[in-house]
Amino acid sequence: MNSALVVIDVQESFRQLPDWEFVSRPDIVDQVNRLVCAARAQRHLVVWVLGSRPGSGTVFDPQRGHVRLMDGLDPAADEPLITKTAHNAFTTTNLHQTLTSRGIGHLTVCGIRTEQCCETTSRVASDLGFAVTFATDATATTPIPHRDASPETPFAQLVADPRTLGVADIVERTEYALAGRFATIRTVAELTGA
Template identity: 70%
Template structure:
């Protein structure tokens, strides 16, 4: 049993089918996620894969269209769970917590798509459930977010030209500010993989990074 797990969230072909993917914050996402999975496996830690699904919607998240699958270059190892969720966070509509409890996991590292949406909400809920959470920002990806009042269906160049559009750097910064010291420790792929390589067994606690871990939110 391992006290740690890596949860890989929504790194799926669905997102690559959207025009906005051309403006993704992290073109190297697959390589970085692969580095993390290899490091966790080498340390004997659990890796859990999560895919987002919206059955019957006819969108890129509808399993009937065939895009609810990992992006090419990623593949679960034998015995690694692959969960399908319909909520933003990876807990509410899956048996993730049960799997983690059965495996004796107390520390989570989270990565995937999108930085401020499914990955962040999973980190927040994980912290509220008592897990020590590490948010591996450079193994997450997001895209520019249009203003709520923007007209739907605009081409990408209009979205990017709109000064009200929230850029990816702003999104990533906001997410780290919101999480650090409240819900998660912020780490890089290099930091976490180096630590996993140095440690033996799975009992040592995650240390360092760019912010302390708390097991719940800070008041105020």
């Protein structure tokens, strides 16, 4: 079965957010690059995805200049770079066509955010018939404040709030939600043989 590595939203936008200092994987670029090297060595397709919110005025608005891959990531000339405007990488892009036209049946998913764009893409991919491997330690997330937390509260205070969901809990819950239903959970070491 032909395989592809899908790298989701490992982009400068996230470094601009106040929660980035609490990110689960500050080494996300290194982790992704390990997977990219392994995928290229096996002649698997690598697909790069950027998240964009045109006209929003946020760090996800392309006009702000942050909707670009983080430094240290270097797509090859023949590797697709697509831009999405939904949480999953399929709904607003030609990703499905790109994969099926190349006979891809298996995806390895990595990127930012573990429980949001990566998990959602994995679920949709599974529903579309792809076999999915979720590279859990090549995804990154940040703490999630309680739904009743004030948006004016500084993020450092939100992290100290016991109602805030920490990154380890987010990753664990995502793994539980995906495993055996939508994806197989693997680490970078397992996927690269390191």
